[in-house]
Amino acid sequence: MALRIYNALSRKLERFRSFDREWVSMYVCGPTVYDHAHLGHAKTYVAMDVVARHLRLRGYQVRYVCGFIDIGRIADGEEDRLVSGARRLGITPTELADTYIWSFHDDMDALGVLRPSISARASCHVPRMVTWIEDLIDLGCAYETGDSVYFSVDRFADCGKLSQQVSGMQQANVDLDRGQDKRNPADFVLWRSEDSQTPLRWPSPWGLGAPGSHVACSVMANSYLGRTFDIHGGGLGDRVPHNDCELVQSEAHNSVPSAKYWLLVGDLRVAGQRMSRRLGNHLTIKDALKLYSPEAIRYFLLSRPYRESVDFRRDALQAAQRDVDHLHQTVRHLRRRMQETLPSMGSGTAAFSSLASLPDYREDFCDAMDHDFDTARALGVIFDLVEEVGRTLTADRKASLGTLSTMDKLFRDLAGDVLGILPETVGLSGEGKLVEQLVEALLELRSDHIVARQWSQADAIRSKLDEIGVAIQDGPQDTSWRLKAS
RNA sequence: GGCGACGUAGCCAAGUGGUAAGGCGAGGCUCUGCAAAAGCCUUAUUCGUCGGUUCGAGUCCGACCGUCGCCUCCA
Structure with missing residues (x-):
């Protein structure tokens, strides 16, 4: 179009x-x-x-x-x-x-x-x-x-x-x-x-x-x-x-x-x-x-067509912050899963796996943007994708690397390159690598406590991390974490 | 006085004449040692009012009511 x-x-x-x-x-x-x-x-x-x-x-x-x-x-x-x-x-x-x-x-x-x-x-x-x-x-x-x-x-x-x-x-x-x-x-x-x-x-x-x-x-x-x-x-x-x-x-x-x-x-x-x-x-x-994070501010400003006026409201900014955090977290999960998924699990056939509808997202997104840069609609497409990816990550534990990378590429190109609401490294900054390793080390420690059913020790680690600004979530097979918005 | 915008659920809102998106909030469920997160489900017989056009109107036309912005410099 x-x-x-x-x-x-x-x-x-x-x-x-x-x-x-x-x-x-x-x-x-x-x-x-x-x-x-x-x-x-x-x-x-x-x-x-x-x-x-x-x-x-x-x-x-x-x-x-x-x-x-x-x-x-x-x-x-x-x-x-x-x-x-x-x-x-x-x-x-x-x-x-x-x-x-x-x-x-x-x-x-x-x-x-x-x-x-x-x-x-x-x-x-x-x-x-x-x-x-x-x-x-x-x-x-x-x-x-x-x-x-x-x-x-x-x-x-x-x-x-x-x-x-x-x-x-x-x-x-x-x-x-x-x-x-x-x-x-x-x-x-x-x-x-x-x-x-x-x-x-x-x-x-x-x-x-x-x-x-x-x-x-x-x-x-x-x-x-x-x-x-x-x-x-x-x-x-x-x-x-x-x-x-x-x-x-x-x-x-x-x-x-x-x-x-x-x-x-x-x-x-x-x-x-x-x-x-x-x-x-x-x-x-x-x-x-x-x-608020830069992405939350952008999201808020782009959540209505550019020609219209927008009312600045705290709760709207907070909602934007939540939405953007949700997006980032989903992308983090996605990328972790990509790391854990071995290429041998069929990257070659991936594109033909369960998600034949994925290309539509790019098309829908471009349609929205082609219509006088309708960022509001484009954001809607991004969040449809967030939902689909979320469902895939919980339901389809065998999603192929190819499928996962296709999703990641969509996020990078659309949410990242065009809308600018997805930084290169989600939730991690300059010292990100070190932070990541330290958190991972603590999570391993906590995991040992859990295996030993030492709940109070495990919970102490969790609450200490939470205090510092790291939120953790136990998944069915792994524990993920994110930096909370400051 | 001139120009313009807008009135859709508790709130924010999408809706391009074809039978009301989505988000927040709220409630329920699944998962779970407890959390959190995530996922699933529920939440408007109806779109400011009244007329008109149409087989059909939130969407087009008219009138009215209401809210707001701009008209010194200002993105």
Whole structure:
């Protein structure tokens, strides 16, 4: 089946066709880097990560550009957060941005979000933005006033087509103190000169100043992906006015359509409200990782289609943690069984054994993902597989190595490579091998006690291990164990 | 005022016109020295309300009721 994507621009499900047969180019708006990232950011970037991973599964090479905003925002009346944050710490805004870009990368690494091909910083592209703005003036799409350059929306009847809100553009682009000399209320700032001593200003034909909020993304996308590219991603919250402005100015500048497909990720909400740094209702990724495993967080964020909003709730995260633990434990059991099953037990005939239905899982999974990256349904397929594997492990003690490896491969490819909710070594980290051997040694000791019917000694070992964070389960033929989620 | 989303069991929710997935919780069972885990079984005559289209509607259309988000910066 063909990959279909819901295009926020056409508001329709469209068959995906990239400009290039092999390469897919995508741009995703990055955060304004004045603080640590929170779970709301995680929702957007995990979603986009899964998009990129699924495209790779489908055989594409993906060029993924993420643009970080480190040039400050033009907002009168309030000091820029980069500037105020930097002053608080006694460093420059650029240093502050640097700190939080790396913090962002750390968090995303921890969540298993694969690095973008290119991480672009707006501040490195200011000269190019200046050229871009000059082009727009030459084209008659922008005009200078006393201390600003504005984009003129008048010639663009379809301005605001992404949000379908012309009035939204007007309201959103109201300038508070300045900008009375705008020709149209919906016009937006491309450049503003700065008299103040803010460190965030650059030279331009219009004097020292800063580029507008929207021009940075357009220029970064164009710099690395060309005038027109396949996918533009970002949070739904940026649609008005940011994405609308990006779209209209790019098409004005380049005379070609901007991105072919627009993917807008739904909000993460807390008690119904959008999670945001401003409202103070956010949970940083660093703090979330103290409570839940990275896979549980991904699972939670992917448990609804990316376009929809998700409510952050503790019990939902806890349920996600349980589900993911269940998955990991099943895979651990599976891998232990594989180790115990000798190849001589018929790996050659394995594929034809009791589980002829196994290939369906891959197909069902891909069908779900091909339908606008329906991760919710894809997770359902994974958990159907978990059940089937669980049944096989308990019921069919003679499952062949081939069958077991086929199952393991499905888990690796789908839950691991595409969804990123299955780490390479399940439940074991760096010193995993040593831990494993120590636990195995204790279990042997306990097993001796059990054979000798010395229940209290055996139970003492069990409860001590439990205290440390190792849960053990006696099976019909062996004892398995897992590290409990911390 | 403008744009939009959503109302399905105690809770979270999937449902692409063809006779209500799944998960959590709860209850029971199997296994078991006891646990735990796992597996099995049970848990909505019904999808906010009222109309309409249809052989057939949770699904399409209309109206109404209700909840919520966005519209300064924000993923």
